[in-house]
Amino acid sequence: MGEPTNAADTLEVDAIVVGGGITGLQAAVDLADSNHQVLIVERDPSIGGKMIALSKVFPTLDCSSCITTPKMAEAAHHPNIRILTWAELDRVTREDGGFRCEVTCKPRYVVAKECIGCRQCEYECPVVVPNDFEGGQGARRAIYIPHSNAWPQVALINLDDCIYCGKCVKVCPTQAVDFGDVPRRVIVRAGAVLVASGYELTSAWRNRRYGAGELPNVIGPLLMERLIAPHGPYGKVLRPSDGRIPDSIAYVQCAGSRDASTGYPYCSRVCCMYAVKQAILLSGSLPLVDITIYYMDIRAFGKGFETFYQDAKAMGIQFVCGKVASITEDADHNPLVRVERKEEGGEITVDRHDLVVLSLGMEPAWKSDGVLEVGHDGYGFVDLPDDHVSPTATDQAGVFVAGTASAPKDIVDSIVEAGAAASRIVGYLRSIGWSVGGGRRPAVPGGEARVGVSGR
Numbered sequence: 238m239g240e241p242t243n244a245a246d247t248l249e250v251d252a253i254v255v256g257g258g259i260t261g262l263q264a265a266v267d268l269a270d271s272n273h274q275v276l277i278v279e280r281d282p283s284i285g286g287k288m289i290a291l292s293k294v295f296p297t298l299d300c301s302s303c304i305t306t307p308k309m310a311e312a313a314h315h316p317n318i319r320i321l322t323w324a325e326l327d328r329v330t331r332e333d334g335g336f337r338c339e340v341t342c343k344p345r346y347v348v349a350k351e352c353i354g355c356r357q358c359e360y361e362c363p364v365v366v367p368n369d370f371e372g373g374q375g376a377r378r379a380i381y382i383p384h385s386n387a388w389p390q391v392a393l394i395n396l397d398d399c400i401y402c403g404k405c406v407k408v409c410p411t412q413a414v415d416f417g418d419v420p421r422r423v424i425v426r427a428g429a430v431l432v433a434s435g436y437e438l439t440s441a442w443r444n445r446r447y448g449a450g451e452l453p454n455v456i457g458p459l460l461m462e463r464l465i466a467p468h469g470p471y472g473k474v475l476r477p478s479d480g481r482i483p484d485s486i487a488y489v490q491c492a493g494s495r496d497a498s499t500g501y502p503y504c505s506r507v508c509c510m511y512a513v514k515q516a517i518l519l520s521g522s523l524p525l526v527d528i529t530i531y532y533m534d535i536r537a538f539g540k541g542f543e544t545f546y547q548d549a550k551a552m553g554i555q556f557v558c559g560k561v562a563s564i565t566e567d568a569d570h571n572p573l574v575r576v577e578r579k580e581e582g583g584e585i586t587v588d589r590h591d592l593v594v595l596s597l598g599m600e601p602a603w604k605s606d607g608v609l610e611v612g613h614d615g616y617g618f619v620d621l622p623d624d625h626v627s628p629t630a631t632d633q634a635g636v637f638v639a640g641t642a643s644a645p646k647d648i649v650d651s652i653v654e655a656g657a658a659a660s661r662i663v664g665y666l667r668s669i670g671w672s673v674g675g676g677r678r679p680a681v682p683g684g685e686a687r688v689g690v691s692g693r
């Protein structure tokens with residue numbers, strides 16, 4: 238990345254929302270509906286967060302992208318919301334009763350307002366690399382639109398992949414490709430800050446006991462979400478080593494949660510239910526598959542969760558209470574799971590499966606150190622000093638948090654918190670007398686094209 242342009246664009250809003258996942262989108266829409274001006278800063282090239290990549294949602298099995306895309310569109314088309322994607326928040330300081338936020342829009346090497354999302358460049362680009370949106374399965378080009386449901390539908394180039402053949406420049410019907418693109422600095426004055434920066438999966442990939450990152454048929458749960466999704470990389474579940482349809486799939490619960498030795502002693506709250514969900518969906522798409530879930534406890538605490546779990550048992554999914562000690566593989570890359578079975582007198586067995594999914598937990602996606610002054614707990618989640626009565630208030634006046642940025646939680650709880658945070662922010666802005674005036678979109682010179690969300 239080169240140096241930012243010297244001339245910074247400026248923007249004044251009521252609230253800046255860090256993160257365009259489901260939490261940030263919901264909070265932004267709630268604030269905007271109350272006639273407040275909102276800027277969403279999203280560091281990925283598309284909004285939607287993790288939810289846009291999920292297959293279906295527990296416990297209702299509703300299609301995840303069918304819920305997320307309307308929310309993305311609502312935010313993208315709201316007259317009081319402005320969105321900067323592919324943008325990093327560099328520094329937030331207090332100024333004149335509010336906050337001065339420095340944001341860098343990273344170069345896409347495609348002029349957003351010229352790109353019409355036609356994908357001609359992708360068809361011509363000769364470079365094929367693993368598709369990060371699909372968990373490294375499937376392929377994308379060096380120039381690419383992040384995925385079919387992305388907003389904005391604007392291409393970007395990964396210069397590390399590019400061989401500078403110029404084919405995209407020649408084929409683009411709007412001359413949108415611009416290799417001279419540079420980072421753009423935007424200065425935002427905001428009355429309040431909402432941290433909605435979400436989570437990443439726990440890095441149990443480094444947990445060698447489970448062969449994570451080394452054994453090809455031991456995968457993470459977000460990759461399984463993509464394999465199950467109807468618009469996933471292959472449209473069917475294939476195991477990575479040889480592309481074979483698996484006959485036996487195992488889940489290892491708490492593989493990155495509730496284990497002080499890995500640095501994650503807490504429960505990640507969603508792993509039991511997403512494993513049960515994936516098992517149910519796999520039973521539907523692969524009727525002959527055997528599915529085993531190795532667990533310590535099943536935590537089915539939410540509305541409808543216990544019934545969902547009982548349904549899975551009734552469908553023949555095997556639940557084995559035990560602690561998985563290690564995973565190795567045989568000569569055909571079949572994972573071998575060594576487990577101490579608690580319900581069978583502590584018997585130790587080694588079970589062969591075709592594919593193993595590690596039910597990894599959640600850790601914070603963003604530790605704001607050096608960018609935004611706000612307290613964190615011992616695991617890097619945003620601290621809630623008074624969480625019994627103010628579950629979205631941080632230790633800093635004017636800085637709020639919602640969703641998985643403060644602790645692991647599911648979509649429903651994240652959305653509830655988003656609404657709570659928006660309502661707190663409205664009260665806070667009123668208390669400090671901050672209003673930039675409603676009913677108009679804050680204008681950023683050279684801003685992004687307004688492109689709708691499309692499905693496949």
Ligand SMILES: Cc1cc2nc3c(=O)[nH]c(=O)nc-3n(C[C@H](O)[C@H](O)[C@H](O)COP(=O)(O)OP(=O)(O)OC[C@H]3O[C@@H](n4cnc5c(N)ncnc54)[C@H](O)[C@@H]3O)c2cc1C
Pocket residue numbers: 255256257258259260261278279280281284285286287288291293294295296324325326433434435436437438458459462507511514602603639640641642646647648649651
């Ligand atoms: C495998 C799996 C399956 C799941 N299935 C379900 C399910 O079926 N039902 C359910 O209720 N829950 C499910 N969940 C949980 C669900 O994914 C979360 O509850 C939800 O996505 C939380 O949304 P969020 O907006 O808080 O975080 P995220 O989805 O992580 O969004 C945060 C956004 O912030 C952006 N961001 C991060 N840092 C910055 C920064 N510094 N600057 C700008 N942007 C930033 C990120 O790029 C991201 O777009 C599942 C989780 C997993 C791992």
Ligand code: SF4
Pocket residue numbers: 358361362363364378379380394398399400401402403404405406
């Ligand atoms: S110049 Fe780069 S991005 Fe464009 S077509 Fe060639 S390899 Fe692909």
Ligand code: SF4
Pocket residue numbers: 347351352353354355356357358359391392408409410411412413414
């Ligand atoms: S960069 Fe050009 S060719 Fe590629 S999607 Fe945009 S308009 Fe189409």
